[in-house]
Amino acid sequence: MADLVSPSDHRVFAGVELGGTKGIALVWREGAIVDRYKVPTTDPDQTLDQLGRWLAKHPLRNAFAGLGIASFGPVRLDPACGDHGRILATTKPGWSGAAVLASLAGRVGCPAAIDTDVNAAAIAEHRWGAGQGCSSLVYLTVGTGVGGGIAIDGRAVHGALHPELGHLRLRRAAGDGFAGVCSFHGDCIEGLICGPAIAARFGGSVHDAAPDDPRRGFLAADLAELLAALILMLAPQRILVGGGAGLGVPGLLDGAIARLPAILAGYLPELDLSALRMMIGPPALGADAGPLGAIALAIDAADPEPACAA
Known part of the structure; x- marks a missing residue:
């Protein structure tokens, strides 16, 4: 650092x-x-x-x-x-x-x-953490809600408001009938993978669910769709993923990254699994x-x- x-x-x-x-x-x-x-x-x-x-x-x-x-x-x-x-x-x-x-x-x-x-957080990571030297950086947090900060050349993106990545509505995994918990949109990405959504999906703690519980796969699929959207929309050099809810689910981020090559479907061939694992990771500042x-x-x-x- x-x-x-x-x-x-x-x-x-x-x-x-x-x-x-x-x-x-x-x-x-x-x-x-x-x-x-x-x-x-x-x-x-x-x-x-x-x-x-x-x-x-x-x-x-x-x-x-x-x-x-x-x-x-x-x-x-x-x-x-x-x-x-x-x-x-x-x-x-x-x-x-x-x-x-x-x-x-x-x-x-x-x-x-x-x-x-x-x-x-994106600005701090750009100055002092894992985003140093990146002209395009996304800081994503999965906690009580889902939010994303975008830093371009170290400056936060503002416009009519500010990015509200958590309220994107993305492609759902086949067979996932979970309605979501967002009071505005139901099954936006925040409504699907934030802390309260994880608790609602599993009726309590995700840690009590079996490793092969399909609901774990749905969570990973939802997060993967968000990561793919960010890659295609912003061309970031790094995506840093923090937040206690998301990172507290064992294997969630790894499972999401593993799904990305199939979602991208060869469109960005340089982004193989190895490159994606270099691009996406935890914040250095924790x-x-x-x-x-x-x-x-x-x-x-x-x-x-x-x-x-x-």
């Missing part, structure tokens, strides 16, 4: 990773996380207040040069919009409309930036990809790129 900071940079940065099940506030100084605080993600008032109060009372609070927020989505990222920094319509009860950026930035009084948790993504956003908030000349 590359050094996280220039040896001459002694500034202090704060970050918040706001996930579907937990929120983490952290303080970073001279290339290392020096303090962190974790709370469960409950209702927005309680969760954001706990994280904000911890940052506001931190002994290094007056030294914060920037704050980065890596949040679950969908979240408005366009600063020109009146709801900038707010959660949009979400499956997370009570969080639609939550003012994440304003609630946290108002506690610290320093430059602040917000992006999705997966976009932030569970800290999201928190370090928040720090990357904080650094960028403190050091914005110069405006283009007119």
